[in-house]
Amino acid sequence: MTDVRESVHHLAAHARAASRLGRRLSTTQKNDVLLTCARLIEERLPDLRKENALDLEAGRGHGLSSAMLDRLTLSDKTVRAMTEGLREVAALPDPVYEITHAWRRPNGLEIARMQVPLGVIAIIYESRPNVTIDAAALCFKAGNATILRGGSEAFYSNRALTQVFREACSLHSVEPDVVQSLETTDREAVGALLKLDSLIDVVIPRGGRSLIERVVEESRIPVIKHYDGICHVYVDRDADLDMADEIVFNAKVQRPGVCNAMETLLVHEAVADSFLPGALKRLAAAGVELRVDERTRRAAQGQGIELKPVTEEDWRTEYLELILSVAVVPDLEAAIDHIETYGSHHTDTIVTRSWEAARRFQMEVDSSTVLVNASTRFSDGQQFGLGAEIGISTDKLHARGPMGLTDLVCKKFVVSGNGQIRT
Amino acid sequence: MTDVRESVHHLAAHARAASRLGRRLSTTQKNDVLLTCARLIEERLPDLRKENALDLEAGRGHGLSSAMLDRLTLSDKTVRAMTEGLREVAALPDPVYEITHAWRRPNGLEIARMQVPLGVIAIIYESRPNVTIDAAALCFKAGNATILRGGSEAFYSNRALTQVFREACSLHSVEPDVVQSLETTDREAVGALLKLDSLIDVVIPRGGRSLIERVVEESRIPVIKHYDGICHVYVDRDADLDMADEIVFNAKVQRPGVCNAMETLLVHEAVADSFLPGALKRLAAAGVELRVDERTRRAAQGQGIELKPVTEEDWRTEYLELILSVAVVPDLEAAIDHIETYGSHHTDTIVTRSWEAARRFQMEVDSSTVLVNASTRFSDGQQFGLGAEIGISTDKLHARGPMGLTDLVCKKFVVSGNGQIRT
Numbered sequence: 001m002t003d004v005r006e007s008v009h010h011l012a013a014h015a016r017a018a019s020r021l022g023r024r025l026s027t028t029q030k031n032d033v034l035l036t037c038a039r040l041i042e043e044r045l046p047d048l049r050k051e052n053a054l055d056l057e058a059g060r061g062h063g064l065s066s067a068m069l070d071r072l073t074l075s076d077k078t079v080r081a082m083t084e085g086l087r088e089v090a091a092l093p094d095p096v097y098e099i100t101h102a103w104r105r106p107n108g109l110e111i112a113r114m115q116v117p118l119g120v121i122a123i124i125y126e127s128r129p130n131v132t133i134d135a136a137a138l139c140f141k142a143g144n145a146t147i148l149r150g151g152s153e154a155f156y157s158n159r160a161l162t163q164v165f166r167e168a169c170s171l172h173s174v175e176p177d178v179v180q181s182l183e184t185t186d187r188e189a190v191g192a193l194l195k196l197d198s199l200i201d202v203v204i205p206r207g208g209r210s211l212i213e214r215v216v217e218e219s220r221i222p223v224i225k226h227y228d229g230i231c232h233v234y235v236d237r238d239a240d241l242d243m244a245d246e247i248v249f250n251a252k253v254q255r256p257g258v259c260n261a262m263e264t265l266l267v268h269e270a271v272a273d274s275f276l277p278g279a280l281k282r283l284a285a286a287g288v289e290l291r292v293d294e295r296t297r298r299a300a301q302g303q304g305i306e307l308k309p310v311t312e313e314d315w316r317t318e319y320l321e322l323i324l325s326v327a328v329v330p331d332l333e334a335a336i337d338h339i340e341t342y343g344s345h346h347t348d349t350i351v352t353r354s355w356e357a358a359r360r361f362q363m364e365v366d367s368s369t370v371l372v373n374a375s376t377r378f379s380d381g382q383q384f385g386l387g388a389e390i391g392i393s394t395d396k397l398h399a400r401g402p403m404g405l406t407d408l409v410c411k412k413f414v415v416s417g418n419g420q421i422r423t
Numbered sequence: 424m425t426d427v428r429e430s431v432h433h434l435a436a437h438a439r440a441a442s443r444l445g446r447r448l449s450t451t452q453k454n455d456v457l458l459t460c461a462r463l464i465e466e467r468l469p470d471l472r473k474e475n476a477l478d479l480e481a482g483r484g485h486g487l488s489s490a491m492l493d494r495l496t497l498s499d500k501t502v503r504a505m506t507e508g509l510r511e512v513a514a515l516p517d518p519v520y521e522i523t524h525a526w527r528r529p530n531g532l533e534i535a536r537m538q539v540p541l542g543v544i545a546i547i548y549e550s551r552p553n554v555t556i557d558a559a560a561l562c563f564k565a566g567n568a569t570i571l572r573g574g575s576e577a578f579y580s581n582r583a584l585t586q587v588f589r590e591a592c593s594l595h596s597v598e599p600d601v602v603q604s605l606e607t608t609d610r611e612a613v614g615a616l617l618k619l620d621s622l623i624d625v626v627i628p629r630g631g632r633s634l635i636e637r638v639v640e641e642s643r644i645p646v647i648k649h650y651d652g653i654c655h656v657y658v659d660r661d662a663d664l665d666m667a668d669e670i671v672f673n674a675k676v677q678r679p680g681v682c683n684a685m686e687t688l689l690v691h692e693a694v695a696d697s698f699l700p701g702a703l704k705r706l707a708a709a710g711v712e713l714r715v716d717e718r719t720r721r722a723a724q725g726q727g728i729e730l731k732p733v734t735e736e737d738w739r740t741e742y743l744e745l746i747l748s749v750a751v752v753p754d755l756e757a758a759i760d761h762i763e764t765y766g767s768h769h770t771d772t773i774v775t776r777s778w779e780a781a782r783r784f785q786m787e788v789d790s791s792t793v794l795v796n797a798s799t800r801f802s803d804g805q806q807f808g809l810g811a812e813i814g815i816s817t818d819k820l821h822a823r824g825p826m827g828l829t830d831l832v833c834k835k836f837v838v839s840g841n842g843q844i845r846t
Contacts, residue, residue, distance in 0.1 A: 020763065024787065097786060103808065109797055111807050118819050119789065197639070201819050216620070220639055222646075222820045243842040250844035340443065362837050363520060364447065366542065374532055374840030383845070384534050384836065385526065396541050396624050396833040397645045398820040410819040413807065414785050417797030419666040421673035422806070 004184065008192040011180055012147065012199040015120045018177035019145035023117045027094040029172055030141055037133070037168035038086040041079065044164060049074060051160040052129065059153050071127050072154055082133045085388055089137040092387045095406045096143040099414075110416040115409040117143030119201040122193060124149045124215060126207035129157035135206070136165050136179045138390050142408035145178045147200065149193065151207075152185040159183055194219040206391055224403070227394040228318040229259030229346035231376045234335040234361070236352035237270040243373060244351040245279050250375040251349065253286045257320050259392060260347050260369075260379040264315060265326045266335045272299040272328045280305050280326070288322045295328035315342035332357050336364050343367065346394055347379035347401075368394065368401035427607065431615040434603055435570065435622040438543045441600035442568035446540045450517040452595055453564055460591035461509040464502065464556070467587060471497060474583040475552065482576050494550050495577055505556045508811055512560040515810045518829045519566040522837075533839040538832040540566030542624040545616060547572045547638060549630035552580035558629070559588050559602045561813050565831035568601045570623065572616065574630075575608040582606055617642040629814055647826070650817040651741040652682030652769035654799040657758040657784070658698055659775035660691040666796060667774040668702050673798040674772065676709045680743050682815060683770050683792075683802040687738060688749045689758045695722040695751045703728050703749070711745045718751035738765035755780050759787050766790065769817055770802035770824075791817065791824035 041048065052074040059069055095115050102112035121144045123135045132148055139146040150158035158181055166176035182189055194203065197220040204224050205215040212225050233251050235244040251262035267275055276299040280290055284305045291310040292300070300307060314325040315338070329335045339348050349371040350361040358372045369379040379402065381389030386404035393399040399407035464471065475497040482492050518538050525535035544567045546558045555571055562569040573581035581604055589599035605612055617626065620643040627647050628638040635648050656674050658667040674685035690698055699722040703713055707728045714733040715723070723730060737748040738761070752758045762771050772794040773784040781795045792802040802825065804812025809827035816822040822830035 020787075020789075023789070105806070105808055109801060109806075114785070116786075116789070216643055222818065224820075240842070246842060246844050254845055358839075362537070363539075364443075366443075366446070366539070367835065369836040369838060371838040372840060374838055374843040375845055377845040378532060378838060378840075378843065379836070383528070383532075384838075385528055395645065397647075400833050401836045410823050412790065413792040413802070413824045415792060415794040415797055415801060416781075417795060417801075419663070419669060420797040420801065421669050422677050422798055422800040 004186050004188045005192040008182065008189050009196065011182065012120065012193065012196045014177045015145040015147050015180060016199045018175045019117065019119045021175045022145050022178045023096065023143045025143065025174060029174060030094065031090040032172045033168045033174055034086045034090040034137055034141065036171055037165050038083040040164045040168055041083055045079065048160050051156040054156040055154050064153065068127060072129065074129060074157060078130050082130050085134050086137050089141050089388055092141065092405055094141065095409045100411065107420055108418065109420055112414045113411045114414045115406070116412050118408060118410050120145045120147065120199060121408065122147040122149065122200050122203045124190060124203065124205045124211065126151045126211060127153050129154040129161060131206060132158045132161040133165065134388065135390060138388060138405055139408055140178060142405055144408060147193070148179070148181040149190060150181065155185060191218055194221060197221045204390060224393050224399055225395050226391040228344045230263050230316065230318050230342065230344040231260060231347045232264045232266055232339050232343055233262050233349045233351065233376065234266040235268060235271060235275055236332065236350055236354060236357050237268040238354040238357060239271060239351040240353055241271060241275050244275060245282065247349065247351055247375050248279055249282055251377055252283060252288055252324050253322070254377055256322050260376050262376050263317065263319055263325065265324055266329050266338055267326070269295065269328050269330055272296070276300045277303045283324060288324050290324055290326060292326040293328060296326045299328065318344070332360060336361065339365055344394060346392065347371070347376045349374065349376050368392070427609050427611045428615045431605065431612050432619065434605065435543070435616065435619045437600045438568040438570050438603060439622045441598045442540065442542045444598045445568050445601045446519065446566045448566065448597060452597060453517065454513040455595045456591045456597055457509045457513040457560055457564065459594055460588050461506040463587045463591055464506055468502065471583050474579040477579040478577050487576065491550060495552065497552060497580060501553050505553050508557050509560050512564050512811055515564065515828055517564065518832045523834065530843050531841065532843055535837045536834045537837045538829070539835050541831060541833050543568045543570065543622060544831065545570040545572065545623050545626045547613060547626065547628045547634065549574045549634060550576050552577040552584060554629060555581045555584040556588065557811065558813060561811060561828055562831055563601060565828055567831060570616070571602070571604040572613060573604065578608060614641055617644060620644045627813060647816050647822055648818050649814040651767045652815070653686050653739065653741050653765065653767040654683060654770045655687045655689055655762050655766055656685050656772045656774065656799060657689040658691060658694060659755065659773055659777060659780050660693040661777040661780060662694060662774040663776055664694060664698050667698060668705065670772065670774055670798050671702055672705055674800055675706060675711055675747050676745070677800055679745050683799050685799050686740065686742055686748065688747055689752050689761055692718065692751050692753055695719070699723045700726045706747060711747050713747055713749060715749040716751060719749045722751065741767070755783060759784065762788055767817060769815065770794070770799045772797060772799050791815070
């Protein structure tokens with residue numbers, strides 16, 4: 001074994017041991033740690049900023065873009081989000097040991113499903129140092145041990161934040177190895193980590209497609225993936241067109257850089273001429289670049305709106321900016337076909353007054369979130385009332401869609417008898 | 424692309440297309456197909472037996488053991504189990520489109536969790552041809568398309584059984600590609616299949632450890648694993664010793680060749696001398712080979728029971744036959760330690776009258792099924808009242824423990840609004 005493999009194995013073995021202690025922690029102990037961590041972050045801010053400055057300096061040296069440097073910075077806003085996040089997670093109900101369902105068998109056996117921690121969770125993420133605290137807090141509250149592996153560009157910040165979390169643990173006599181970070185920039189370390197399926201229960205990569213793909217390719221451990229959101233709004237022939245206009249505008253413009261923003265608008269041809277000119281004019285006025293099919297162009301012509309031709313590639317693209325592809329479709333079936341063919345099974349909306357159309361869309365669109373008469377932007381753990389989320393899973397197994405605290409546990413069967421044997 | 428890769432891709436693309444039709448099937452349609460399939464198996468039995476004879480002949484030619492040939496044979500008992508299985512799955516409630524939980528947000532949005540099919544499921548299994556029907560029936564009832572890949576030694580039997588299922592589909596105007604089998608013995612085919620993560624949603628290997636490990640190693644698709652059961656019974660100091668004797672005997676002897684049979688007995692030292700001589704004598708009389716630690720030998724000496732020394736390797740071994748390893752432990756903590764160190768997190772039992780010991784054992788033993796005062800043999804979908812099972816998952820994600828129909832679906836969020844937008 002090389003040194004890197006050995007030290008990764010050592011760290012994972014510590015995490016496994018800590019996970020046995022983690023599942024015994026009381027809710028009060030866990031909440032105390034989270035609240036203390038928030039306080040320590042506030043108290044240690046000058047020190048944390050010094051470490052952050054080392055990363056920023058190195059980042060400038062490596063020629064990181066200003067957007068990248070921005071994401072790397074522990075700004076007042078980022079710090080407030082972290083400390084509020086910690087307090088919010090402390091306020092969430094503890095999912096561990098909750099019985100979600102119980103029943104009795106004819107032979108008197110009582111069967112119950114009990115939520116228990118997953119065990120050891122590895123989080124592999126890119127540049128934002130606040131993920132260190134957000135992810136550690138959620139995993140910890142769910143009784144897990146966590147191995148954090150942040151981007152090398154946030155090395156000093158991540159190390160310092162992990163240290164604060166561990167100190168908060170120690171102050172409440174909690175084994176600090178429930179949260180550890182892989183403190184090496186050696187890329188081999190991640191590869192070694194991904195082979196340790198006897199010590200790590202799940203890997204959650206948080207970052208771009210290439211990061212996730214690399215993890216999927218190399219991992220022997222189950223991975224929960226958070227891929228792109230190519231989200232659609234379909235304006236049905238029976239839509240309330242004023243409502244459709246509001247939803248379309250909101251889904252595209254309110255925050256275009258996130259995965260639940262709309263990337264493609266589909267409009268039933270029966271309402272194309274009445275709906276599209278006004279809706280596209282409003283989007284164009286907000287700075288949205290419109291990439292449209294031929295039928296859309298005809299519907300919107302003569303309005304002085306700049307329209308570009310859409311390409312096959314556009315339908316498959318998550319823009320994450322003020323660009324929208326638009327198609328007119330002959331019917332609901334074609335809209336569903338388009339979404340199933342080009343979408344990413346993330347979040348899709350129908351605007352309609354038709355009960356039948358709404359029901360078909362809900363059942364046949366195979367996306368993690370399917371909405372009727374509401375903006376795609378609601379596909380979010382907070383908006384759904386789940387509390388803080390670890391991300392929006394594009395997987396189908398275990399967690400699908402906004403993934404909160406109750407997706408960081410699993411369920412075991414707990415059976416109570418009085419001497420039953422099988423005959 | 425080689426021919427094999429191309430044909431595997433073609434088949435998976437057909438499965439993906441069929442899965443869109445599969446999720447629209449009504450419960451009645453699905454049940455009709457299952458019942459017709461049972462009838463066809465009965466009617467076509469002579470033909471099926473001819474195909475089975477080809478496999479058996481080839482098997483004898485390849486020198487398969489009599490146990491292997493036995494598993495390969497479509498005996499009356501196997502056939503009855505298949506047809507009864509089909510009728511039983513038809514009688515189970517349809518999990519598709521069930522709303523498991525719904526709530527309302529302050530802004531009026533209604534959020535619901537709806538069960539929907541996973542999509543395309545690949546089942547990779549070894550010699551028993553009845554798995555073809557059992558697995559296809561469960562996956563089909565849950566609205567999925569299934570790709571079956573059986574062992575090459577059951578090639579003709581599997582092909583014929585798949586054909587019967589597809590014919591039952593056609594008779595009820597259901598797209599037969601909801602069930603397909605990979606009809607090649609080329610090993611490259613499985614490798615190609617395991618890369619198709621855009622077409623296949625989950626892989627379930629059913630077979631020995633080496634098969635599962637190969638699938639995990641090669642797959643880009645999520646895998647649900649069914650590994651060994653190294654199951655323990657722990658007889659606590661506060662156990663009812665008569666009850667313990669019955670449970671221990673049942674867990675080891677009633678059906679030793681299955682994954683939920685006990686492999687290791689742990690006994691609290693306070694009851695070792697009173698419990699072990701009688702319990703071990705009874706086990707030995709039933710033909711159980713006893714591999715014991717030094718403290719157990721002392722407790723059982725002078726009883727004329729044959730005892731062998733246990734090795735470190737024994738604690739990690741799933742015997743699947745009439746062999747038992749036995750240890751005396753100083754306390755509950757040591758019993759839990761032993762189970763966590765050597766067990767396979769499958770099924771473990773405590774026998775005790777102590778409320779506190781039972782609770783600690785239930786919470787701290789990290790196994791998919793944890794029992795108090797009942798035989799490990801109850802860890803089973805039928806026994807739990809879940810109906811037919813696809814296996815007993817040793818994974819933590821998605822499905823843990825006995826895995827029935829409701830683990831072959833996933834949950835999406837279905838959101839109903841009246842024009843809500845985010846501000």
